[in-house]
Amino acid sequence: MPEHSLKEKTAKGLLWGGINNGAMQVLNLIFGIITARILNDSDYGMVGMLSIFSLIAGSLQESGFTAxxxxxxxxxxxxxxxxxxxxxxLSLCLYLILAGCAPLIADFYxxxxxxxxxxxxxxxxxxASLGIPHSAYLFxxxxxKQKALSCIIALIVSGCVGVTMALLGYSYWGIATQSIVYVSVINLCYLHFSPWRPTLPVSFKPLRSMVGFSSKLLLTNIFNHINNNLFSIILGRYYSxxxxxQFNQANKWNLMGHSLITGMVSSVALPVLREVSDDSERQCHVFRxxxxxxxxxxxxxxxxxxxxxxxxxxxxxGSKWLPSARILxxxxxxxxxxxxxxxxxxLLISKGKSNIYLWNTVVQGTTQLIVMYLLYPYGIRQMxxxxxCINTAWLLIWHWLVWREIRLSFLAAARDVLSFGLIAGFVMAVTGLATSFITSLWLLFPVKIILAASLYGLIMWVSGSVTFKESLNYLLKRKKTSAS
Known part of the structure; x- marks a missing residue:
């Protein structure tokens, strides 16, 4: 594919990925605020204790076949x-097994x-398993764009259901129902947008060519879920x-933040990197x-x-959730x-290195599990x-693995990443100091946002950031095209 065509496809994908994830986070924010004001931390804790089991089961039934x-x-x-x-x-069998194990789960907690x-x-x-191939087709x-519309519709419908049940006094049952309605609606939307339909009879022979790759991603996803839900497991076991x-509330806001970027980039990263995987020099350029x-x-x-x-x-x-702010x-x-x-x-997956992705994730997850278990007596903040710190430092190992594939030097990657990190850190420090005299929360909140955004944009413009100007030019170009 020509460079211009690939660039245009990537830009459109990033734009719609941004719209999708931006809309999702706004909707999650609105419905999350309403339900959090109605429910209490114990309600969220009840559902949070079960999340690890649902996520692992979800990984098993998906088995890495989307990628x-x-x-x-x-x-x-x-x-x-x-x-x-x-x-x-497989998911039906897993449901029956987990439903039978429900008393053991309750006994653990x-x-x-x-x-x-x-x-x-x-x-x-x-x-959710019923929509996997349709989602994979769209991906x-x-x-x-179609995936974005599906997510937005599902969030609106499920959010309304969750809020209604919370208002009616169904507590944590409303949160659980909201999740079930979400996957049901999004599957119907995927079915609508995807031209593919299942048929009978079925042959499982095609799975043989995928299972070697997908099985490694399956194990990787399981360890990722364990790593991401360590605190829910340990806190549920040893705390109340x-x-x-409180932790799940903080983690939900954190997830909304980084998922906005991760979802936007992931919507195009794997297909685009896979498309240029035969040319390491070009792939390195696209990756940077x-x-x-x-x-x-x-x-x-x-x-x-x-x-x-x-x-x-x-x-x-509300102030009842203030402990979660410090965690956030x-x-x-x-x-x-x-x-x-x-x-x-x-990048590693696009190179077919699912085994490397697997083992590095396993080592990282195992390290986290051992360290967190040793630290739980010392309190949540220390954990x-x-x-x-461990998650951030592990990025060095991920870079070394990528360097072996495309020879991207550490100094080049550090310039690409840390320049923005240092500028953002400086901006937040200046903003914090400049607004420290403001006592009204209603004034302090918007002033911090406006000042930080303005200062960051100004520094990007003055420093001549190519990424900033390319992003701005593309958005302005799209706006002019739409207007005309």
């Missing part, structure tokens, strides 16, 4: 059909109320539902442009989130590096601080 289909030179109907019937059958909640919540991952064909709820764009967006967004966390939490969901401040700093790490892993 495997995207990575194939040619994906046929037989490939999608085999994935559909395999994933749906010393909470009998989790038995019916678990059996109800786990329905979500079975329903492979860079139909980012309130601590789990994506790396600069990711850092340009990620650092001001996440460090800014850390800056305004106390005011934002207090004003939106630490998580958001580490969250600034997550989109960068995600881009590194996409989170070390957790963030």
């Amino acid at each position: 495997a289909l995207a990575n194939k030179q040619e994906a046929r109907h037989e490939d999608y059909n085999a994935v559909f019937w395999f994933c749906s059958g 010393h909470n009998e109320a989790l038995i019916p909640l678990a059996r109800y919540s786990f329905l979500g991952f079975f329903i 492979r064909n860079l139909m980012v 539902e309130r601590e789990v709820g 442009k994506m790396l600069r764009f990711t850092a340009f967006i990620s650092f001001p967004t996440m460090l800014g989130l850390s800056l305004v966390a106390p005011e934002m939490i207090t004003l939106t969901i 401040q630490m998580l958001a700093v580490g969250g600034a590096f997550i989109p960068v790490t995600n881009l590194y892993t996409n 989170i601080l070390v957790y963030v």
Whole structure:
């Protein structure tokens, strides 16, 4: 594909990925604020204790086939059909197993109320399995706009259901129902936008060519979920539902922040990097442009989130959630590096190195698990601080693995990433000092945002940042095209 065509396709994908994730985070924010004001931390803690089981089961039923289909030179109907019937059958078996294990889960957390909640919540991952091949079709064909519309519709419908149930007094049952409605609606939308349909009879032979690649991604995803949900497991075991709820609330805001960037970049990263994977020099060039764009967006967004966390939490969901704001401040700093790490892993997957992706994630997850278990007696803040430090430092290992594939030097990558990180850090420090005299939260919150955004944009413009100017020019070009 010509360079101009690839650049245009990537830009359009990033634009729609940004619209999708921006709209998702706004909707999540609106519905999250409403439900958080109605419910309490124990309600969120109840659902949070079960999230790790649903996520692992979800990874098992998906089995890495979405990326495997995207990575194939040619994906046929037989490939999608085999994935559909395999994933749906496996997820049904997993649901029956987990539903039967609900008493054991409740016993682990010393909470009998989790038995019916678990059996109800786990329905979500079975329903989600029915949309895997349709989602993979949209992803492979860079139909980012269609995926964006699907997510937005599903969020609106499920959010309304969740808020309504919370108002009616259904507490954590409303949160669980909201998740089930979300996957149900998004699957219907995927079905509408994707031309592919399952058929009978079915042959599972196509899975043989994908299982070697997908199985490694499966194990990787499981360890990622364990790593990302360590605190819910440990806090649920050794602390109370309130601590789990406070952490989950902070982690939800952190996830909304870095998912905005990760989702936008991931919507195009793997297909685009896969398209140029045969030319390492060109792939390195494309990767560096994506790396600069990711850092340009990620650092001001996440460090800014850390800056305004106390005011934002207090004003939106109330002072009862203030302990989560202090947790969010630490998580958001580490969250600034997550989109960068995600881009590194996409490069490895595009090279077919799912085994390397797997083992590095396993080692990282195992390290986190051991360290967190040793630290739990010392308190949540100490655990989170070390957790963030390990995740950030591990980026050096990811870089070394990518260097082996495309020979991207550490100094070049550091210039691409840290220049934006240092500028964003400087901006947030100046903003914090400049607004320290303001006592009104209603004034302090918007002033921090406006001052930080203006200062960051000004520095980007004065320094002649190519990434900033290219992004601005593309947006202005799109605006002129739409107007004409």
